[in-house]
Amino acid sequence: MAEAAKSGAAPAPAKAKKKFLYVNRKAPYGTIYALESLEVVLIAAAFEQEVSLAFLDDGVFQLSKGQDTAGIGMKCFAPTYRALGDFGVTKLYVEKEALSERGLTVEDLQQVTYEDENDGFKAKPSIVLIDRAALAKVMAEQDVILSF
Amino acid sequence: MSMLHTVNKSPFESNGLRSCLAHASKGDTVLLIEDGVYAALKGTAVSGDLWRCRIDVKFCVLGADLAARGLDKGRLIDGIRVVDYGGFVDLVTEHGRTQAWL
Amino acid sequence: MAYQYNGHTIEHDEEGYLTDISLWSPELALEIAKGENIEMTEERWEVVNFLRSYYDEYQVAPAIRVLTKALAKSMGPAKGNNDYLYELFPYGPAKQACKIAGLPKPTGCV
Numbered sequence: 601m602a603e604a605a606k607s608g609a610a611p612a613p614a615k616a617k618k619k620f621l622y623v624n625r626k627a628p629y630g631t632i633y634a635l636e637s638l639e640v641v642l643i644a645a646a647f648e649q650e651v652s653l654a655f656l657d658d659g660v661f662q663l664s665k666g667q668d669t670a671g672i673g674m675k676c677f678a679p680t681y682r683a684l685g686d687f688g689v690t691k692l693y694v695e696k697e698a699l700s701e702r703g704l705t706v707e708d709l710q711q712v713t714y715e716d717e718n719d720g721f722k723a724k725p726s727i728v729l730i731d732r733a734a735l736a737k738v739m740a741e742q743d744v745i746l747s748f
Numbered sequence: 749m750s751m752l753h754t755v756n757k758s759p760f761e762s763n764g765l766r767s768c769l770a771h772a773s774k775g776d777t778v779l780l781i782e783d784g785v786y787a788a789l790k791g792t793a794v795s796g797d798l799w800r801c802r803i804d805v806k807f808c809v810l811g812a813d814l815a816a817r818g819l820d821k822g823r824l825i826d827g828i829r830v831v832d833y834g835g836f837v838d839l840v841t842e843h844g845r846t847q848a849w850l
Numbered sequence: 851m852a853y854q855y856n857g858h859t860i861e862h863d864e865e866g867y868l869t870d871i872s873l874w875s876p877e878l879a880l881e882i883a884k885g886e887n888i889e890m891t892e893e894r895w896e897v898v899n900f901l902r903s904y905y906d907e908y909q910v911a912p913a914i915r916v917l918t919k920a921l922a923k924s925m926g927p928a929k930g931n932n933d934y935l936y937e938l939f940p941y942g943p944a945k946q947a948c949k950i951a952g953l954p955k956p957t958g959c960v
Contacts, residue, residue: 623847625767633850642910642957657767676909683908686916736771739847740751747848 617650618743624659626748628678629669634662635677637748642680645687652691653684654735656698659748663694663709663727678710685714690726697732750775752843755784756850759794764849766797774804779831779839781810785817788824795825810836855881867948867955874902874952882950886941894938894947896924901951911948911956 622641626633637653644651655663662681669676681692692712699705706729715721730738739745753772757764765787768778780788787798788809798807811830814821821830831839840846853860860878861869866885868874879898883890890898900920904912912920914932922930939946944956 625764625850639957645913656771657763679908680910683904683910683912687913732770736773739771740773742845745751745845745847747850 617648619741620644620649620651620744620746621739621742622651622653623739623745623747624653624655624662625657627658627661628664628667629672629674633748634659635675637746638677638680640746640748641684641689642687645684645689648688651689652693652738653689654693654695654738656695656732656735658698658702660694660698660702660704660709663692663712664704665708665710682710682712684712685726690714690716690724691728692726693728693730693735693738695732695735696729699729749844750777752776752839752846753778754846754848755780755787756782756848758783759787759798760792765794768847768849769798769802769805772802772805777806777808777839777843778802779808779810779836780828781813781836785809785813785819788814788828789819790823790825798825808835808839853878853881853885863955865949865955868952871952871954878952879950882952886946886950888939888946888950890950891938893925893929894950897921897935897938897943897947898951900924901947901953905951905953911944911953914943917943 622637624634624637628634641651641653662678664678667676667678684690684692694706694709699708706727709727712726713723714726716724751773753768753776755765755768755778759765761783765778765780765784772778786792787794788807789795807825807828808831809824809828811832814824814830824830851862851864853862855877858878860873863869866882880890883894888894897917900917901911904916904920914935918930918932918935920930921934928934935943935947948954948956
């Protein structure tokens with residue numbers, strides 16, 4: 601803030617957006633963490649903050665293709681990740697090392713896209729593959745981190 | 749601004765600590781709480797990891813959780829600071845941001 | 851608590867949302883709408899049908915702006931806005947339209 605004032609940059613908007621990162625580290629159905637995280641993200645989306653998600657450790661399994669929970673009597677919430685773009689959540693960071701440790705590639709994940717309002721509503725990929733060091737930087741840049 | 753990381757699972761049961769150390773930034777603090785305190789013990793299979801891998805990160809452990817588990821302070825890896833609940837709160841305010849590794 | 855129509859008994863919670871969303875049918879929608887004092891016109895069916903197909907695809911009710919955008923596409927820009935939605939469903943699209951469409955109470959809806 602002080603620096604911005606000195607350099608004569610435009611003042612920050614009265615209600616600056618905060619950066620929220622939801623960190624997902626658990627596989628989807630063995631515990632309630634993944635579903636809870638998704639529900640909190642959907643609620644938080646109404647508050648117009650800058651929200652992104654990170655998937656690391658077993659959290660990368662949340663995005664696996666072809667999930668079918670019919671046999672275990674639980675709600676299949678995998679399709680809901682594809683609706684996140686509609687809620688203004690357009691960045692899903694997926695850690696490369698977490699994928700490769702689990703024998704996965706990005707091909708094993710479902711496709712998630714969002715419509716870019718600033719580019720004629722073109723569909724663009726939401727999933728951003730990122731290595732561990734870069735993800736550590738993303739975490740360091742956040743205002744708030746919520747872990748699940 | 750640096751971050752306070754809390755780890756609440758035993759390192760023998762969960763990879764929370766390992767993942768935390770792989771994502772913490774220089775100058776951050778890791779506070780071991782609940783079953784996370786087992787990572788603070790000397791001479792275990794993980795004590796080498798904890799200590800060697802991040803000399804640029806500070807380690808603290810919550811005294812009440814040590815006491816509850818019958819762990820004497822003399823069994824801690826050298827250099828780990830024991831804090832009480834007030835110290836926990838101070839760490840939270842000093843760092844501004846907290847990330848829980850569940 | 852249950853909706854009764856044509857010999858069917860379909861349970862709902864204290865706010866009128868279905869206990870088992872798989873039991874929805876268009877006839878039931880008419881019954882729920884009656885309880886809300888809502889007449890199911892073509893325009894209202896348009897909204898209800900959109901909600902159902904969105905939920906079917908994503909397992910979540912759409913954000914309001916998604917709903918208004920879809921209406922703008924199908925019915926013209928004059929109808930793709932909040933005012934129009936509230937004209938159709940005075941107690942709010944989330945509260946009334948989702949209930950009539952047989953969706954769960956929207957997440958985060960207060």
